[in-house]
Amino acid sequence: MLAAVYHGEGVVRVEEIPEPVPAPDEVVVHVEACGICGSDVQIANVPPGHPSTPPVVLGHEFVGRITAVGSAATGVEVGQRVIIDPDPKCGACAFCRAGRPANCANIVALGVYRDGALAEYVAAPAACAFPIAEDVPAEIAALTEPLACVVNATNRAAIRPGESAVVYGAGAIGLLFVAVFRASGASPVVVVEPNPRRRAVALEVGADHALSPEDFASRRAGILPLGADVVADAVGSALGDAIDVAAMGARIVVFGMNQNAVVPIRQVVITEKSIGIFGTYITHYTFPAAIRMIESGSLNLTPIVSDVVPLADALDGLARLRSGEATKVVIVP
Ligand SMILES: [Zn+2]
Numbered sequence: 365m366l367a368a369v370y371h372g373e374g375v376v377r378v379e380e381i382p383e384p385v386p387a388p389d390e391v392v393v394h395v396e397a398c399g400i401c402g403s404d405v406q407i408a409n410v411p412p413g414h415p416s417t418p419p420v421v422l423g424h425e426f427v428g429r430i431t432a433v434g435s436a437a438t439g440v441e442v443g444q445r446v447i448i449d450p451d452p453k454c455g456a457c458a459f460c461r462a463g464r465p466a467n468c469a470n471i472v473a474l475g476v477y478r479d480g481a482l483a484e485y486v487a488a489p490a491a492c493a494f495p496i497a498e499d500v501p502a503e504i505a506a507l508t509e510p511l512a513c514v515v516n517a518t519n520r521a522a523i524r525p526g527e528s529a530v531v532y533g534a535g536a537i538g539l540l541f542v543a544v545f546r547a548s549g550a551s552p553v554v555v556v557e558p559n560p561r562r563r564a565v566a567l568e569v570g571a572d573h574a575l576s577p578e579d580f581a582s583r584r585a586g587i588l589p590l591g592a593d594v595v596a597d598a599v600g601s602a603l604g605d606a607i608d609v610a611a612m613g614a615r616i617v618v619f620g621m622n623q624n625a626v627v628p629i630r631q632v633v634i635t636e637k638s639i640g641i642f643g644t645y646i647t648h649y650t651f652p653a654a655i656r657m658i659e660s661g662s663l664n665l666t667p668i669v670s671d672v673v674p675l676a677d678a679l680d681g682l683a684r685l686r687s688g689e690a691t692k693v694v695i696v697p
């Protein structure tokens with residue numbers, strides 16, 4: 365089968381590899397669509413901005429249909445259309461047993477530490493499969509995993525109706541924050557993003573203002589006289605700005621992933637404003653909620669998918685996302 369394989373040191377090749385065989389507790393999924401994530405770009409960067417264990421098939425944001433079921437797998441059947449949680453939790457480590465599975469010490473993430481879904485087929489633990497309705501377009505269903513991550517982050521920020529919000533970055537994650545904050549009743553929702561194309565998409569999915577960093581600096585006092593009640597850093601290097609714009613008692617979610625970012629912080633501002641800062645990047649029992657939101661069509665997510673690309677052209681898709689022109693590239697095997 366065809367797959368996009370990361371070989372280390374910035375090398376990704378689309379090549380033929382053997383089809384996966386399910387372990388006893390696994391399923392094999394025929395991939396309908398798989399999004400390229402910012403973390404895939406970070407893995408492929410030199411030096412990598414995200415760890416991984418090459419050689420590995422990239423891709424963890426996907427929808428597909430079960431084609432094989434391992435001998436000991438339960439609750440799944442051939443033919444089911446499913447989303448897969450790409451971060452299998454062990455259920456047995458100290459953090460899982462303390463009710464914090466997002467901090468599981470034994471996560472072997474699909475598309476990072478074991479083969480993922482930028483391929484025709486992918487094997488995954490059966491316990492990670494969540495059924496999804498047949499009538500959801502594949503490229504929208506492929507947004508379920510990042511949406512579930514953003515719902516977790518939104519829960520941690522405990523946003524309340526009428527609170528103001530600022531989102532740094534209008535890549536796919538920033539845009540999902542805009543959609544979820546808007547659906548949560550936040551107002552105004554302000555996006556700070558240098559790329560004009562991404563700013564236009566932010567307005568489509570529900571932002572009240574989408575501003576360049578320069579425009580935000582000059583208009584901020586008028587739009588947010590008291591600062592922002594909730595701030596999301598969907599860039600991975602905006603914590604300094606987030607602390608600066610935060611209102612008294614604000615919550616900041618630090619979501620963007622960049623191992624190479626080192627950000628100067630004036631710590632005393634956190635203390636003076638009594639800001640809560642939450643690091644978060646994966647899901648926390650949020651797949652069912654994300655699937656319901658996707659199935660109901662309650663969020664306007666269609667504008668987020670900027671490119672649908674065949675698997676053979678996955679490297680072009682990666683390049684488009686890295687360039688900042690694309691918001692979400694979805695690969696269809
Ligand atoms: Zn992702």
Ligand SMILES: [Zn+2]
Binds near residue numbers: 454459
């Ligand atoms: Zn665990």
